[in-house]
Amino acid sequence: MHFLTVLYTFLALGGISSAASTPQRRAASGLLFNPPGFAPLPSPTTHRGPQPLVAGGTPSLNTSNIQGDILGQASNANALGDPAPIENNWEPVFVDTSSLHGVFLIGANDNTTINAALNQITTALGDSITELYSLQAQARPGAEQGHEHFGFLDGISQPGVEGFTTNPVNGQIVVPAGVILVGEDGDNAGRPAWAKDGSFLAFRQLQQLVPEFNKFLLDNAVFVTGVNGIEEGSELLGARMMGRWKSGTPVELSPLHDNLTIAGDPNLINNFNFTLAGDNSLCPFAAHIRKTNPRSDLSNTAVDPHRIIRGGTPYGPEVTADEAASNVTSIQRGLAFVAYQSNIAQGFQFLQQTWANNPNFLGHPNFPLPGFDPIIGANHGQERFTQGLDPANQTRNITLVQDFIVSRGGEYFFSPSLSAIINTIAA
Numbered sequence: 001m002h003f004l005t006v007l008y009t010f011l012a013l014g015g016i017s018s019a020a021s022t023p024q025r026r027a028a029s030g031l032l033f034n035p036p037g038f039a040p041l042p043s044p045t046t047h048r049g050p051q052p053l054v055a056g057g058t059p060s061l062n063t064s065n066i067q068g069d070i071l072g073q074a075s076n077a078n079a080l081g082d083p084a085p086i087e088n089n090w091e092p093v094f095v096d097t098s099s100l101h102g103v104f105l106i107g108a109n110d111n112t113t114i115n116a117a118l119n120q121i122t123t124a125l126g127d128s129i130t131e132l133y134s135l136q137a138q139a140r141p142g143a144e145q146g147h148e149h150f151g152f153l154d155g156i157s158q159p160g161v162e163g164f165t166t167n168p169v170n171g172q173i174v175v176p177a178g179v180i181l182v183g184e185d186g187d188n189a190g191r192p193a194w195a196k197d198g199s200f201l202a203f204r205q206l207q208q209l210v211p212e213f214n215k216f217l218l219d220n221a222v223f224v225t226g227v228n229g230i231e232e233g234s235e236l237l238g239a240r241m242m243g244r245w246k247s248g249t250p251v252e253l254s255p256l257h258d259n260l261t262i263a264g265d266p267n268l269i270n271n272f273n274f275t276l277a278g279d280n281s282l283c284p285f286a287a288h289i290r291k292t293n294p295r296s297d298l299s300n301t302a303v304d305p306h307r308i309i310r311g312g313t314p315y316g317p318e319v320t321a322d323e324a325a326s327n328v329t330s331i332q333r334g335l336a337f338v339a340y341q342s343n344i345a346q347g348f349q350f351l352q353q354t355w356a357n358n359p360n361f362l363g364h365p366n367f368p369l370p371g372f373d374p375i376i377g378a379n380h381g382q383e384r385f386t387q388g389l390d391p392a393n394q395t396r397n398i399t400l401v402q403d404f405i406v407s408r409g410g411e412y413f414f415s416p417s418l419s420a421i422i423n424t425i426a427a
């Protein structure tokens, strides 16, 4: 589903117990927060993430160790590859999160509904909450709806969840429910019982430098027989960096040109593995979708624990004529990245740190090292090398001297199940 408008509102909460028993409070099912029961903070000096709710009336709950998850994102920025110091790039609200306690994600098809929902929340919770930051996201207009700002269709590949996904589309791998949902089969982290069926949320505000990205593609266009002209060569480079054409068609199935028949069929668009050529001639090992979901390159048991459900939405306006003409971004736009998983260390963090930022992954003895994920791979703002993007020359090193995605920070939250909200948190 593509939301026309999504508003992300970051809040500090205080005196939550005063509102906790009202019916309106129970209706606030979008509340995401770092809750009680996940309390053992490493130390006041190292913890930079959201504080647990400690308001009176909070049930006393098992405090199992989940430190890997609740260390805040700011303390994690270096490992994620963000440039230092984060103060230079991050939104201040994410740099010092000492009073950031929660986030509401509000999605609807129009602004009136969004504003009504926000109004309902603020009326119900009154002065027990303070809005610290708000990010207005929205689907892109017209034919670009569902596409992110670089122009690629997003949200195609999501794992199915065992016991919940009844009719997976062709090619959709169904993972054990515990990969996404706390306390289900496959999640052995030992969370408190009330947290069952909740999910951890990794939020990132990722700016995209669209004019710069487009210029890079034109400057570095790649050519093979049948691909003619700078436009086709630059489209091909973009598709090989992503692993999909802008329509969503995987390059593994259609390596040199887009194929709208595949793009238009939900049972074709995600129905592939990376073994068709047994190498990277169809899809580079470095491609974003191969780095973040290597599919049959590895066994299911090696890939499944690292699957995430993504729910990001673009934010910011369309590229202006001035920006397109100058190839320089002057207005911020990007992706309000949202990922759900039962364990952030195994999900979002692992994908970013261990696969996307690791030039040796996915190494193959017969091929040159892939280098960084050319879309999201991060090297503290320094240049990143990639190989295998040029189909005519597998050892050509295409170095990315600038990041086209710039982290503006983020935070980790816990999204409780509706029954946890009703029966435990608001009880």
Ligand code: N7H
Pocket (backbone or CB within 6 Å): 148, 149, 150, 152, 153, 154, 155, 156, 157, 158, 204, 206, 207, 208, 242, 244, 288, 289, 290, 292, 293, 308, 334, 335, 337, 348, 349, 351, 352, 375, 376, 405
């Ligand atoms: Fe990525 N993009 O539009 O450029 N991503 N991503 N992502 N991403 C995917 O297959 C994008 C980011 C994953 O199962 C597609 O649904 C952008 C982060 C995963 O085959 C496109 C940003 C992380 C997949 C993009 C961004 C991931 C995936 C293809 C930031 C994790 C599924 C559409 C601004 C750390 C792979 C699709 C699979 C797909 C884009 C960020 C992970 C087009 C713009 C930070 C797991």
